Amino acid sequence: MGITVGTPDVEPDKPAHVAGVRRGNHRGFYKRQPGHRRDDRSTARRSTGINARHHNPVLPDMPNLSPA
Amino acid sequence: MTTRQAAPAEQRTLTDVAFDPITRIVGNLGIYTKIDFAAREVVECKSTSSIFRGYSVFMKGKDPRDAHFITSRICGICGDNHATCSVYAQNMAYGVKTPPLGEWIVNLGEAAEYMFDHTIFQDNMVFVDYCERMVKETNPGVWERAERTPAPRGDQHGHRTIGDIMRSYNPFEGETYKEALVMSRLTREMICLMEGRHVHPSTLYPGGVGTVATPQLFTDYLVRLTRCLDFVKRAVAMNDDVFDFFYEALPGYEEVGRRRTLLGCWGAFQDPEVVDYSYKRMNEWGNRMFVTPGIVVDNQLVTTDLVDINLGMRILLGSSYYEDWTAEETFVDKDPLGNPVDKRHPWNQTTLPAPQKRDLDGGNYSWVMSPRWFDKRTSDFLALDTGGGPIARLWATALAGKVETPYVRSTGHSVQIDLPRTPSSPEVRLEWTPPAFPNTIERNRARMYFVAYAAGMALHFVDQALNEVRSGVTKTFQDFKVPKDAIGCGFHEAVRGVLSHHMVIRDGKIANYHPYPPTPWNASPRDFYGTPGPYEDAVQGCPIFEENGPENFKGIDIMRTVRSFDPCLPCGVHMYLGGGRTLTQSHSPTFGTLADQGGHG
Numbered sequence: 331m332g333i334t335v336g337t338p339d340v341e342p343d344k345p346a347h348v349a350g351v352r353r354g355n356h357r358g359f360y361k362r363q364p365g366h367r368r369d370d371r372s373t374a375r376r377s378t379g380i381n382a383r384h385h386n387p388v389l390p391d392m393p394n395l396s397p398a
Numbered sequence: 399m400t401t402r403q404a405a406p407a408e409q410r411t412l413t414d415v416a417f418d419p420i421t422r423i424v425g426n427l428g429i430y431t432k433i434d435f436a437a438r439e440v441v442e443c444k445s446t447s448s449i450f451r452g453y454s455v456f457m458k459g460k461d462p463r464d465a466h467f468i469t470s471r472i473c474g475i476c477g478d479n480h481a482t483c484s485v486y487a488q489n490m491a492y493g494v495k496t497p498p499l500g501e502w503i504v505n506l507g508e509a510a511e512y513m514f515d516h517t518i519f520q521d522n523m524v525f526v527d528y529c530e531r532m533v534k535e536t537n538p539g540v541w542e543r544a545e546r547t548p549a550p551r552g553d554q555h556g557h558r559t560i561g562d563i564m565r566s567y568n569p570f571e572g573e574t575y576k577e578a579l580v581m582s583r584l585t586r587e588m589i590c591l592m593e594g595r596h597v598h599p600s601t602l603y604p605g606g607v608g609t610v611a612t613p614q615l616f617t618d619y620l621v622r623l624t625r626c627l628d629f630v631k632r633a634v635a636m637n638d639d640v641f642d643f644f645y646e647a648l649p650g651y652e653e654v655g656r657r658r659t660l661l662g663c664w665g666a667f668q669d670p671e672v673v674d675y676s677y678k679r680m681n682e683w684g685n686r687m688f689v690t691p692g693i694v695v696d697n698q699l700v701t702t703d704l705v706d707i708n709l710g711m712r713i714l715l716g717s718s719y720y721e722d723w724t725a726e727e728t729f730v731d732k733d734p735l736g737n738p739v740d741k742r743h744p745w746n747q748t749t750l751p752a753p754q755k756r757d758l759d760g761g762n763y764s765w766v767m768s769p770r771w772f773d774k775r776t777s778d779f780l781a782l783d784t785g786g787g788p789i790a791r792l793w794a795t796a797l798a799g800k801v802e803t804p805y806v807r808s809t810g811h812s813v814q815i816d817l818p819r820t821p822s823s824p825e826v827r828l829e830w831t832p833p834a835f836p837n838t839i840e841r842n843r844a845r846m847y848f849v850a851y852a853a854g855m856a857l858h859f860v861d862q863a864l865n866e867v868r869s870g871v872t873k874t875f876q877d878f879k880v881p882k883d884a885i886g887c888g889f890h891e892a893v894r895g896v897l898s899h900h901m902v903i904r905d906g907k908i909a910n911y912h913p914y915p916p917t918p919w920n921a922s923p924r925d926f927y928g929t930p931g932p933y934e935d936a937v938q939g940c941p942i943f944e945e946n947g948p949e950n951f952k953g954i955d956i957m958r959t960v961r962s963f964d965p966c967l968p969c970g971v972h973m974y975l976g977g978g979r980t981l982t983q984s985h986s987p988t989f990g991t992l993a994d995q996g997g998h999g
Binding site for chain 1: 456458459460461463464497603604605610612613614615751753867868869870871872873875876877878879880906907
C-alpha cells in the first residue's frame with residue numbers, strides 16, 4: 331500500500347553536508363579558538379578581545395575563570 | 399466517552415466502553431474496552447494511536463550532525479531527552495568523547511528535566527484523578543472518609559487531613575496544583591541554564607556542549623534547585639499519604655493496573671570518568687551510569703548489560719499499520735563485537751507505512767508498532783513496560799547496587815536519597831523499596847521519589863562540575879570528524895521511560911535512523927504472537943472501584959491506570975493535503991514590515 335505523496339520540492343538529502351564546506355566540528359579547530367588552551371583551561375581572551383590580558387588573574391596559581 | 403450495549407458473550411454481559419482520545423496526556427491515544435459491570439471488571443482492552451510520526455522515514459539522507467536538532471522535535475515536553483540520546487548515538491558513531499565538564503552539564507540539564515516533567519505531570523495531570531472534585535464524583539464514600547482521616551505525615555507537608563491534600567490537588571485552584579506550576583518554571587530555568595533552551599536545547603552537540611561554564615552558571619542552578627527541594631520533600635510526603643489512604647479506603651485497590659513485573663530501564667546520567675561511547679566498552683560504562691540500566695522480570699534483575707539490552711530489542715508487527723520489512727535491506731548484520739543483529743532490530747528496520755481502516759476485531763488497529771525484548775533464557779518476546787519511567791529506573795537501580803554518591807545510593811534492595819536542609823525544611827532521608835508488584839498506585843508513587851532522586855543527583859553533579867571549574871578546567875567541547883560509514887546507538891531515559899536512538903551512516907549521510915521512545919513500548923498493540931501491549935495488559939482484568947453505574951461511568955480506575963504509565967504519543971508530523979492543494983506561504987523578516995500587516999506564516 332504505502333502512502334501516496336506529491337512530488338518532492340527538494341531531494342531528501344538536500345540538508346546533508348556539502349563536501350568542501352568548512353565544518354565547525356573539524357578536528358584541530360579547538361586550538362584556533364581564542365582563549366582556549368591545549369591543557370583544557372582558558373584565559374580571559376575567551377570572553378573578550380579588548381585588553382584581555384588585563385582581565386587575567388593577578389597570580390599565576392589562581393584559576394582563570396573568565397565571565398561568560 | 400461513548401458506551402453501547404454489546405451482545406452477551408460467554409454468559410457475561412459486556413459493555414463496550416471507548417475512551418478516545420484520552421485527555422491530559424500528550425498526543426492521540428484511544429483505549430477501547432469491554433467491561434462486565436455486573437462483575438465490576440474490565441474484560442478486554444485495546445490501545446490505539448491514530449497518528450503517524452514518520453521520523454524514521456524522513457531522517458534518511460540528512461546530515462548526521464543535525465540528528466539531535468531534528469529528533470528533539472519528536473516531543474514537545476521531553477525533546478531534550480531525545481537530543482541527548484541522539485548525541486550519545488552520534489558520539490558513538492563519530493568516536494568522540496565529551497570532556498568531563500560537558501558531561502556534567504548534560505547530566506545537570508537532564509536532572510532538571512526529570513524534575514520538571516515528573517512534577518508537572520504528577521501534580522497537574524495525574525492528581526486531577528485523585529483530587530477532591532474527581533473523587534467526589536466517582537467515589538463519594540471515599541471522599542467522606544478522606545475528610546475524616548488525619549494525614550499521618552502532616553508535620554512534613556502541613557495538611558491536616560487527607561481531604562485537605564486532595565483539595566490542594568484541585569485543578570486551577572488547589573494550592574499544590576498552583577505550586578507545581580511555579581516549580582515547573584524554576585526547573586525549566588535550570589534546564590535553560592545548562593542546555594540553552596527548553597524543550598529543544600540549543601547548546602547540546604555531539605562532542606560536548608556550547609554552554610559557557612562559569613561559577614555563576616552553577617550557583618544560579620543551585621539557587622533554584624534549593625528552592626525546589628523544599629517542594630520535593632513535601633510532595634513525597636503528600637504522595638505517600640494519599641496513596642496509602644487509597645489502599646486503606648478501597649481494599650483490593652492494589653489490583654488496579656496490576657501487571658507482571660516486566661520493566662525496562664536504559665540508564666541515565668553518564669559518568670565522565672569512564673564513558674567513551676565505544677560500543678565495545680558499552681557494558682563497562684553503561685554500568686557506571688548514575689541510573690543503572692537493567693531489565694527486571696518477575697522482580698529479578700535479568701541484566702544490566704547495554705549490549706544484551708541492545709541485541710535483545712525486536713520490533714514486531716501484528717496489529718500495526720505497516721508492511722513487514724524482512725525483504726528490505728539489512729544495514730547491520732553484526733555489531734562491533736561480532737554478535738549477529740536480528741532483522742527486526744531497529745538498526746535493520748525499514749518503516750513501510752500502510753494506512754488502513756482501524757479494525758478492532760482481529761485486524762490492525764494502531765500506528766504504534768510492538769517493540770519487544772527477546773529473553774534468550776526462555777525465548778520469549780517480552781512486552782516490557784517502563785511503568786511511566788521512575789518505577790523501572792528505581793527498581794533496576796535498587797537491585798543492581800551500583801550507584802554510590804553522597805546524596806543517592808543503591809543498597810542492592812532499595813534506593814536511599816538524602817536531601818540536605820533547605821530554607822524551610824530540615825534534612826530528609828527517603829528510601830524507596832520495590833513493591834511486591836507494579837500497579838497503578840506504585841507507578842505513581844515512584845514518580846515523586848524519582849524527582850527526589852534526580853534532585854539528589856543534581857546536587858552531586860553541581861559539586862563535580864564546580865570542582866572542574868575551580869581547578870580552571872573549562873573545556874566543554876571536543877572536535878571530531880564525521881566518518882563516511884559508521885553505526886551508533888544511544889541509550890538514555892526519556893522522562894517516561896526507556897529511550898534508544900539507532901543510527902546508520904553511509905557516505906556521510908544518515909542511511910537509517912530509528913528512535914524508540916517509551917510510549918511505543920507501553921502503548922504497543924498485540925504483536926503477531928498475540929501478546930498484548932502493557933496498557934492493554936494492565937487494564938485487562940482491572941477491577942472497577944468506581945461507584946457510578948454504566949449510565950454515568952467515568953472509567954476513573956482505567957484512566958488512572960493508563961495515566962500511571964505517563965502516556966505520551968506526541969503530535970503528528972505528517973500532513974497529506976491531497977491532489978496539490980497549496981498552503982499560502984509568507985515570510986516575516988525579523989525587522990520587516992510584514993509583521994504589522996499580520997503576515998505571520
